[in-house]
Amino acid sequence: MESTGLRVALRIWVALVLLFLFVPIAAIILYAFNKSTIESWPIGGFTGHWFSVAWHDSQVREALWLSVRVGLFATGLALVLGSMVAYALHQFRFYGRDGISLLLVLPIALPGIITGIALNSFFSFTGIQFGTLTVVAGHATFCIVVVFNNLIARLRRVPGSLAEASMDLGARGWQTLRFVTIPLAATALVSGALLAFALSFDEVIVTVFTAGAQNTLPLWIFGAIRLGQQLPEVNVVVTIVIALTLIPVILAARIAGSGAVTR
Amino acid sequence: MIEVPTPEQPAAAGSQGSQQAPAVYVAGLRKSYGDVTALNGVELAVAPGEFFTLLGPSGSGKTTLLRLIAGFERPDAGTIELTGADVTGTPPYARDVNTVFQDYALFPHMTVAENIEYGLRVKRVPKQQRKQQVARALDMVRLPGLGARKPSQLSGGQRQRVALARAIVNRPQVLLLDEPLGALDLKLRQEMQLELLRVQREVGITFIYVTHDQEEALTMSDRIAVMSNGGIEQIATPVEVYEHPRTPFVAGFIGVSNLIERDGDQITVRPEKITLLTEHDQAPADTHVEGGQVTDVIYVGVLTRYVVALDAGGELVVSRQNAGHSGATVTRGNQVRVAWRAAQAFTIPR
Numbered sequence: 001m002e003s004t005g006l007r008v009a010l011r012i013w014v015a016l017v018l019l020f021l022f023v024p025i026a027a028i029i030l031y032a033f034n035k036s037t038i039e040s041w042p043i044g045g046f047t048g049h050w051f052s053v054a055w056h057d058s059q060v061r062e063a064l065w066l067s068v069r070v071g072l073f074a075t076g077l078a079l080v081l082g083s084m085v086a087y088a089l090h091q092f093r094f095y096g097r098d099g100i101s102l103l104l105v106l107p108i109a110l111p112g113i114i115t116g117i118a119l120n121s122f123f124s125f126t127g128i129q130f131g132t133l134t135v136v137a138g139h140a141t142f143c144i145v146v147v148f149n150n151l152i153a154r155l156r157r158v159p160g161s162l163a164e165a166s167m168d169l170g171a172r173g174w175q176t177l178r179f180v181t182i183p184l185a186a187t188a189l190v191s192g193a194l195l196a197f198a199l200s201f202d203e204v205i206v207t208v209f210t211a212g213a214q215n216t217l218p219l220w221i222f223g224a225i226r227l228g229q230q231l232p233e234v235n236v237v238v239t240i241v242i243a244l245t246l247i248p249v250i251l252a253a254r255i256a257g258s259g260a261v262t263r
Numbered sequence: 264m265i266e267v268p269t270p271e272q273p274a275a276a277g278s279q280g281s282q283q284a285p286a287v288y289v290a291g292l293r294k295s296y297g298d299v300t301a302l303n304g305v306e307l308a309v310a311p312g313e314f315f316t317l318l319g320p321s322g323s324g325k326t327t328l329l330r331l332i333a334g335f336e337r338p339d340a341g342t343i344e345l346t347g348a349d350v351t352g353t354p355p356y357a358r359d360v361n362t363v364f365q366d367y368a369l370f371p372h373m374t375v376a377e378n379i380e381y382g383l384r385v386k387r388v389p390k391q392q393r394k395q396q397v398a399r400a401l402d403m404v405r406l407p408g409l410g411a412r413k414p415s416q417l418s419g420g421q422r423q424r425v426a427l428a429r430a431i432v433n434r435p436q437v438l439l440l441d442e443p444l445g446a447l448d449l450k451l452r453q454e455m456q457l458e459l460l461r462v463q464r465e466v467g468i469t470f471i472y473v474t475h476d477q478e479e480a481l482t483m484s485d486r487i488a489v490m491s492n493g494g495i496e497q498i499a500t501p502v503e504v505y506e507h508p509r510t511p512f513v514a515g516f517i518g519v520s521n522l523i524e525r526d527g528d529q530i531t532v533r534p535e536k537i538t539l540l541t542e543h544d545q546a547p548a549d550t551h552v553e554g555g556q557v558t559d560v561i562y563v564g565v566l567t568r569y570v571v572a573l574d575a576g577g578e579l580v581v582s583r584q585n586a587g588h589s590g591a592t593v594t595r596g597n598q599v600r601v602a603w604r605a606a607q608a609f610t611i612p613r
């Protein structure tokens with residue numbers, strides 16, 4: 001048993017770490033309701049005014065809409081490609097299988113700036129117009145990894161005898177996929193998609209290198225902070241982004257936790 | 264729709280006439296994994312309705328043989344026939360064979376009823392009919408009313424029964440069981456052995472049963488194939504395998520080994536066929552008698568086993584019922600004689 005002193009010390013330590021992580025976030029949320037445009041302490045009273053300003057700001061709206069669209073497209077693309085690759089790599093044994101597995105996961109290990117520069121020069125070189133599509137392609141590089149990783153981890157945990165049992169009972173390949181493999185992997189797919197969306201939604205670096213004239217929400221925030229204007233609006237927008245990012249992450253964690261394959 | 268209580272297989276099997284093809288026939292079956300030879304030219308024929316057991320030590324190729332018959336893997340060479348039809352290249356879903364897996368392989372996301380229904384569902388049997396057959400299968404394995412549970416809410420023995428029900432509800436020609444009782448404790452195991460035998464008689468399906476438990480094989484089977492190193496050592500009835508082992512391996516694997524060498528021949532005598540004599544006992548007539556010394560006495564309840572080191576070389580285990588026999592107490596170190604009738608000793612063919 002540890003002493004009471006140590007216990008108290010540990011608790012304080014944990015509290016400090018949590019404060020370190022969450023005070024900045026809390027501050028932003030607090031300042032989003034600040035009446036004054038100057039970020040001083042204590043704040044000059046509560047107001048929902050900046051929410052209304054942000055809502056009616058067409059730049060913010062467009063940026064938000066673009067971010068949502070990019071997130072949905074990138075996630076959709078990742079779901080299709082990532083799950084097909086995961087299924088193929090899991091199901092079939094062939095030469096170079098492990099190599100492909102590694103190549104797929106590499107983009108998430110690479111610094112975003114490398115992915116960004118690489119895509120940027122690729123698009124410039126091939127003369128592809130920078131725009132929504134290029135951003136989607138950029139985001140898809142890491143969204144695929146998230147979906148792939150989630151799914152293949154699940155597929156590896158599902159005992160191989162289940163697919164065999166299904167075939168043994170008369171199911172064709174597609175029936176096995178539909179009645180056994182997909183239902184068992186569904187929660188992993190959902191949590192992978194949610195994580196992918198969350199990653200796409202707040203991605204800055206890859207976006208900077210792949211976006212055209214348009215701004216995604218993070219890019220708009222970045223610009224606004226650099227110019228030092230519209231700070232109250234930035235706080236509002238960041239608060240919304242926090243909410244939008246947190247919800248899928250929490251959902252994903254929940255689903256991944258409860259959807260474990262049990263026997 | 265006309266309601267047919269039992270699907271057509273049994274009738275079809277019966278109408279094939281007296282010259283019935285074996286339910287399962289394999290010949291020249293070979294399978295290697297890399298440089299490991301799992302099966303080395305196996306041939307066997309299983310009669311319809313037979314309870315056929317594959318018995319052998321770990322790694323002898325039992326599971327491999329079962330997986331080849333089920334169709335999960337292709338043989339490197341050889342043929343597999345089901346009721347006379349060559350199915351060597353047929354995928355598992357097109358073979359009229361079902362498997363009870365050692366780990367049960369129940370679908371965790373389906374209820375017990377959905378699990379059992381699965382085979383009928385993928386074959387598009389009408390829902391009404393499915394419900395009835397599932398209920399009947401649940402009754403047969405004595406789990407009525409558990410259809411709504413998930414497999415995770417069942418005990419090991421119950422899961423085993425569900426796995427059995429899921430297989431037999433399809434009325435396959437052949438049921439393959441890979442150590443289905445391996446995960447159960449001794450008591451439940453014995454209970455399930457009886458249960459399996461009852462179900463097999465009730466449905467009349469050919470069973471191919473894998474075990475490495477020789478007692479289980481002896482008590483349950485019509486015939487046993489003893490396997491070792493990817494080959495078959497002997498195929499015979501339990502009595503035959505026990506009393507007339509064809510190879511030293513079979514003699515050693517079934518029952519207590521009791522192998523001695525006399526005049527260049529390998530001889531085996533079962534422990535219970537040997538009479539233990541102390542110095543004053545009269546040897547029974549027409550017996551072969553040898554002297555030796557007791558090196559170990561093992562009390563196992565209904566009987567006691569004596570390990571006797573023979574003067575002429577070798578060692579024999581002798582077992583004696585503890586049913587108030589008249590013989591004197593024999594302890595370790597005692598000088599004794601052992602006697603057996605020539606007919607009880609078996610010379611193993613070279």
Ligand SMILES: Nc1ncnc2c1ncn2[C@@H]1O[C@H](COP(=O)(O)OP(=O)(O)OP(=O)(O)O)[C@@H](O)[C@H]1O
Nearest residue numbers: 296299300301320321322323324325326327328475
């Ligand atoms: N997928 C595989 N890859 C490589 N080797 C294998 C594979 N399956 C089986 N083997 C090998 O083939 C041999 C026979 O294996 P098999 O599983 O048929 O034995 P078994 O009689 O069922 O043993 P047990 O009683 O332990 O289940 C073993 O040497 C095993 O290591």
Ligand SMILES: [Mg+2]
Nearest residue numbers: 325326327441
């Ligand atoms: Mg095995």
